[in-house]
Amino acid sequence: MAKRKSLMSDPCPVARSIDVVGDRWALLIIRDAFDGMRRFGEFQKSLGVAKNILSARLRDLVDAGILDVAPASDGSAYQEYILTAKGKELFTVVLGLRQWGEGHLFKKGESIAPMVDRDSGKPIPKIALHTCEGKPLKPENAFVKRKARA
Template identity: 85%
Template sequence: MAKRKSLKSDPCPVARSIDVVGDRWALLIIRDAFDGMRRFGEFQKSLGVAKNILSTRLRDLVDADIMTVVPASDGSAYQEYILTQKGKELFSVVLCLRQWGEGHLFKKGESCAPMVERTSGKPVPKIKLHTSDGKPLKPEDTVIKKKAGAH
């Protein structure tokens, strides 16, 4: 398998983000961490991914400061993987992907487990983007402002 080109110095923030979390296993590990999983075995059982791939992805997430390794909370010899603040800030990304998937990847009548607010049990509201003056933000309302001298 050919080694993929690193995007960590690409001028585009989307490309740099994809370089870190664009792998499907990485995003699913992050999803599971938001669901409370912390141990290697929990991630492996949930994802059904080969141990060597899981080990590599966890190491990459730790190296990117998205997760950190801590001693097991129960005092055992195990270690746990927990989200750092940087990792927790990916919640909106995971939620947006989830809501997009709910809206576009399930057949009519096909159900998926809803995400609800822990305290109220109510469904999490759909994320909506707004302009600085409060109007709904559409793709055609945005443009990338290039720096002077940039191509």
Template identity: 60%
Template sequence: MGKHQSQKKEPCPVARSVDVVGDRWSLLIVRDALDGTRRFSEFQRSLGVAKNILSDRLRRLVEAGILASQPASDGTAYEEYVLTPRGESLFPLVVALRQWGERHLFARGERHSVLVEKESGKPVALMGLHASDGRELSPGETVVRKVASTPAHDAPGGAGVRPRRR
């Protein structure tokens, strides 16, 4: 993996989020942690990732407050990685990626894992983006208010943001 420029100062929430969890291994670690994986060896076995890469991604996820490292719950000398509330809040992102993949990356009838409710055993409903009145929104019905890049907008009393299409 080549060096990338940090997006910590970027005013776009998507860019900052991708900076923290946007690579393959980080997202798959979060996916596995949501499924109950806790130990380094379990992540390594599940993902088949090189130990140095796994170690780096776990460290980054701990530094970002997504995972916490703690002594193993069984009293052994091992460490466990558990999701923090910040990490658990990534659940909708993982579900959205899952549902997008189900819709676009599998042939009709092709078998794949399915996310179901524990209590009922029924598949989880499709996610959607909804307006304040409950209707489903399309991308064309939204706009991002970007931070102004001109000093005049940043001055006291200035607008500070201006609407712009993505």
């Protein structure tokens, strides 16, 4: 299988981000890490992904600084994968994908396990973007201001 071309030199931040977390397994590993999974076996059981693919994705996420490897917290010979500060900043991305999926990929009345606030037990409200003036931000109200070419 040919190695895909890196997008890390692309001038677009979306392209560079996709280069790191755009793989389906990478995002699902990150989702599971937010759900408290830390060990290889936990990720493998949750995802049902082949061990070689899981190993490669975990290595890529560690290399990207999204996960860190630490000795198992129970003192066993195992290691654990822990979200770094950089990894934790992906929470909004994962939550946004989740909320989009809830709104567009489930049939009416289909059961969805809600994401809730740990302290209150209440459902997390839908993410809402706002302009610097506090108005709702819509796609038609934003654009990428590109640098003039020389």
